[in-house]
Amino acid sequence: MNEMTIQTSLKKAGSKGRVPAGKKPAVKLKEHIVEIISDSGEGAQKCGQSLGAIAAQMGNGIWTTEIIPAEIRPPARSVAGASGNRIRIGSGYITNGGDETDLVVAFNEQVLLGRVRAKELKPNCIILLESMWRTHTDPKIVASYIETYDRVVAAGYKVYEIPMEHECRTIVADARRGKNMYALGMLCYIYSLELKLAVDQILLAFGKKDKSVVDANIKLLEAGHKWAEANLDFCYSIPATRSTEPQVVVNGNTALALGVLASGMEICAMYPITPATSASHYLSEVFEKVGGMVHQAEDEIAACAFAIGASYASKCTITITSGPGFSLKQEAIGLAVMGEIPLVVVNVMRGGPSTGQPTKMEQGDLMTAIFGSHGDAPKVVMAPGTIEECFYSIITARRIAETFNMVVVVLTDAGLATSQQPFARPKFSDTWMAPPVDQSPIPAGAKPYDWDETTGLARRFIPGQPGGMHTLTGLAHDRDSHVAYDAEINEQTLRFRSLKLAALQKTLKAPSVFGDSKGDLLVIGWGSTKGAIEEAVETMRAEGKKVSSMHLQFLQPLPPGIKEIMQGFKKVMTIESNWSDRPEDKIIDETNRRYSSVAILLRSRYLVDIDCWSEVKGQPIKPGTIRRVMMDQLKKQK
Amino acid sequence: MNMMSATECLLQMCEENFELEDYQSGVPRWCTGCGDNAILAAVQRLCRDEGLRPEKTVFVSGIGCSSRFPHYMNTYGFHGIHGRALPVAEGVKMARPDLTVFVxxxxxxxxxxxxxxxxxxxxxxxxxxxxxxxxxxxxxxxKQASPTSPIGTKSNTTPRGSYLEALNPLTVTLGVQNVSFVAQAVDWIPEVLFDIVKAAYHHKGLSFVRILQRCPEWLPKSLDPWMNDPNKVQLLNHENGLQFSAGLSKVYKNQLQHDPSNMDRAREIASSTDLVPVGILYRNPDVPCYEDLRHSDKLRTAELTSAGLNAELDKYTVWPQEMKEKVA
Structure with a gap:
């Protein structure tokens, strides 16, 4: 029945003439960045996600990023309340959110103002602004609208006032529900996207609901398309080649959760915390279907302890958290290190310290991940750099944790968590799964911590194994797991636990270099900055600059070959999103400058004078910014 | 059907009948006269009497004198970090409901x-x-005051006596939704201690047993008033609870008929300040267990995982045109 309605209504839309007289032909673009912003609850998020999905269907490269206010219901029409989505659409593969925005659809002038003040818009950005406020009954609102309108026009932005509310009202009584689909229709026209694909999105979102809801949304979509066609004097197309392989479009947190699903782990213990929780939400929805469970513990410590208990008695378990929760888990993480219990800890980093900026991205927890927990507590630290890596890193983390009986920390951040990027649909492999729990009898004489002299590795005894009875303890212990009162034994066991990292390091491949292996400048990054750094490097290389980059997936242990790679360059610098003292500050000099995290690590390990640049603005570092930083660095060399 | 020979049967019985020694491990490093020794004796006896397989039994503890306990059991043990024994034990039980878990x-x-x-x-x-x-x-x-130290307890952190009324673990436990078993034992009546430990073990659900135990090193006299005067100990007896031997009843005459299904009475008895109630205060076998509520009825096989993952990926997949038609 739905099919019928769609076809007839599509025909109707088509019959009015798709190309009005005087319509300009679509201008071909290589890429564009689009934002849809509204008060929260007006559906801009949904509109943006749909636009991204449609563009991906068309074969475009996309990167979508959520624009999230800190509060659930910030006051309506407020500068800080902008909620929505930012979509970068390109002809080719897109690896990051890009620079400033080219086109904005804003449901009110206040949320627009928020984006202008954040300097998120390109100087000649096109603004499609809801015009209902100009004739509002409240004179204050009218004044505010006119003031902002005049200001943005004066600032050189191309502003189109759109009577979205008015037009939607001709179709639905409450325009708040549905304006987003009207906007989607406009955007489909503007970017020459197939309307049928947008209808698919509506069916996907509302298919289960009342037919009247579906029909109303389709009508709104078509009305938006038609209005844009009749009234706008511009139109674009971003040529795309459709992929021949199936692609998955999900955000980083969903990719993480899918990784948990695929890894064969059975239990995820968590406590609600932004911005990690959406991974657990999704997992709660789907994990039980494959025999897993999500345990919402009473606090972060309990979540970690629960995961440790489950890991100790069975397969490796995962706990997912964010900054403050990661701090709270540190003592328990130390226990897992000491007891050599496999454990995967995901930290979706946010702004810190303390409560910091819960919804904003930052890479501030690298040092905590590596050095966290008191005493020497060696653990593996990995950082996915793309959405795809979010998926695979969990599978790898599980395997490393179980092979080495270690804690593996996976660091992602709020940027990856809320961004979408298509990647090749994973093909499940049996080898991703954890092996069954070993319940075979322990051979006579075997010890629970029979450390190998070379690698520090020991077989793990799991409850249920006859003959393996021992008490695991967080106290220093010997091979029998007996409490060690002897300093000699304590030192020996510190050595064994540390050797495991070296053993893992021997199995790692040297990181690859993006660009030539020799040149004037090598930029080193880790985590979510990968796409932006590589894009900047690519742009500069096209301009003839001898620059390259290297992205670290393993931060602990650092893979072999890094020093040799660095030796190919005149200068090495790191770019990351955590604090480093600004050299231009009056009292900052070489004796007191605090470097950014990965720079400290590399400087201390390789004794190379690595410079660093960092930005902690709560949002992904833009490729244009990175390009500017690299140009400055090159200038310094001359 | 496979018939077992008499010898095989006998061998198996020998294997499954454990002696006390089978559960003993190491020499406890508790002080002489420490109440922990009494608890260890009762628990080892329980394991032997119930024939608990050492490899299928786990003792989980936190930090403190009490938490040395697993080291003295020849079962699996987990001596973790301060305060976190319960969440660790919950994780163990969730992952492995087949294991018997003590805390x-x-x-x-x-x-x-x-x-x-x-x-x-x-x-x-x-x-x-x-x-x-x-x-x-x-x-x-x-020797620092704990939440259950009686008010006025002189300790290294309260040299002029502790300032606050002691927390009553029984009333607190009985005040929490879903409570299903609460009992109190004292280390100086080993017979009843064992009966309580046994009843707790047989209860399905979380059995909470508070055991008043002497600390000969730091508070040698704190429990004397109750230990020296049997009338200040009130044994809770009931046909649905514990019933005491004639010998014991001769010494402990102060006995109260208490039906452990009666929550109101249980709370009242638990609130007693003068008497030490000993026995089962509350038992409700019908409270659902979290592991039963949450345990998946599905086995985490590769086939199921593959199917589940693909079903999820389908929701987010952008198919190439030709494949899309095929899928449709």
Whole structure:
């Protein structure tokens, strides 16, 4: 029945003439960045996600990023309340959110103002602004609208006032529900996207609901398309080649959760915390279907302890958290290190310290991940750099944790968590799964911590194994797991636990270099900055600059070959999103400058004078910014 | 059907009939006269009498004198971090419902640093047997007041006497939703201690046993008034609870008929300040266990995982045109 309605209504839309007289032909673009912003609850998020999905269907490269206010219901029409989505659409593969925005659809002038003040818009950005406020009954609102309108026009932005509310009202009584689909229709026209694909999105979102809801949304979509066609004097197309392989479009947190699903782990213990929780939400929805469970513990410590208990008695378990929760888990993480219990800890980093900026991205927890927990507590630290890596890193983390009986920390951040990027649909492999729990009898004489002299590795005894009875303890212990009162034994066991990292390091491949292996400048990054750094490097290389980059997936242990790679360059610098003292500050000099995290690590390990640049603005570092930083660095060399 | 030969049958019986020695491991490093020794004896006896397979039994503890307990059991043990014995034990039980899991925790471990976990463990009601070794003082860290120290207790942190009324672990536990088993034992009546430990073990759900135990090192006299005057100990007897031997009843004449299904009475008895009630205060076998509510009925096989993952990926897949038609 739905099919019928769609076809007839599509025909109707088509019959009015798709190309009005005087319509300009679509201008071909290589890429564009689009934002849809509204008060929260007006559906801009949904509109943006749909636009991204449609563009991906068309074969475009996309990167979508959520624009999230800190509060659930910030006051309506407020500068800080902008909620929505930012979509970068390109002809080719897109690896990051890009620079400033080219086109904005804003449901009110206040949320627009928020984006202008954040300097998120390109100087000649096109603004499609809801015009209902100009004739509002409240004179204050009218004044505010006119003031902002005049200001943005004066600032050189191309502003189109759109009577979205008015037009939607001709179709639905409450325009708040549905304006987003009207906007989607406009955007489909503007970017020459197939309307049928947008209808698919509506069916996907509302298919289960009342037919009247579906029909109303389709009508709104078509009305938006038609209005844009009749009234706008511009139109674009971003040529795309459709992929021949199936692609998955999900955000980083969903990719993480899918990784948990695929890894064969059975239990995820968590406590609600932004911005990690959406991974657990999704997992709660789907994990039980494959025999897993999500345990919402009473606090972060309990979540970690629960995961440790489950890991100790069975397969490796995962706990997912964010900054403050990661701090709270540190003592328990130390226990897992000491007891050599496999454990995967995901930290979706946010702004810190303390409560910091819960919804904003930052890479501030690298040092905590590596050095966290008191005493020497060696653990593996990995950082996915793309959405795809979010998926695979969990599978790898599980395997490393179980092979080495270690804690593996996976660091992602709020940027990856809320961004979408298509990647090749994973093909499940049996080898991703954890092996069954070993319940075979322990051979006579075997010890629970029979450390190998070379690698520090020991077989793990799991409850249920006859003959393996021992008490695991967080106290220093010997091979029998007996409490060690002897300093000699304590030192020996510190050595064994540390050797495991070296053993893992021997199995790692040297990181690859993006660009030539020799040149004037090598930029080193880790985590979510990968796409932006590589894009900047690519742009500069096209301009003839001898620059390259290297992205670290393993931060602990650092893979072999890094020093040799660095030796190919005149200068090495790191770019990351955590604090480093600004050299231009009056009292900052070489004796007191605090470097950014990965720079400290590399400087201390390789004794190379690595410079660093960092930005902690709560949002992904833009490729244009990175390009500017690299140009400055090159200038310094001359 | 496979018939076992008489010899095989006998061999198996020998294998499955454990002696006390089968559960003993190491020489306890508790002080002479420490109540922990009595608890260890009762628990080892329970394991032997119930024929618990050592490899299928796990003792989980936190930190403190009490938490040394697993080291002295020849079963699997987990001596973790301060206050977190309960969440660790919950993880063990969730992952492995086939294991018998005991928890040993002290008054500092359970009622102070781990208090949040205590409340929630009662709510989860997992099938765990929890022993609160309550000696009313921090022992391992050398005499600091604990939440259950009687007001006025002189300790290294309260040299002029502790300032606050003691927390009552029984009333707290009985006040939490989903509570399913609460009992109190004292270390100086080993017979009843054993009966309580046994009843706790047989209860399906979280059995919370507070055991008043003496600390000969730091509070040698604190329990004397009750130990020296049998009338100040009130035994709770009931046909649905514990029933005491004639010999015991001769000494402990102060007995109260208490039906453990009566929550109101249980709370009243628990609130007693003068008398020490000993026995089962509350038991409700019908409270659901979290592991039963949450345990998946599906096995985490590669086939199921593959199917589940692909079903999820389908939701987010952008198919190339030709494949899309095929899928449709």
């Amino acid at each position: 040993n925790t002290g008054d500092g471990d359970c009622c102070s640093i781990g208090a949040a976990h205590w409340i929630h463990a009662i709510r989860y009601n997992m099938n765990l047997t929890v022993f609160l070794h309550d000696n009313q003082i921090y022992g391992l860290t050398k």
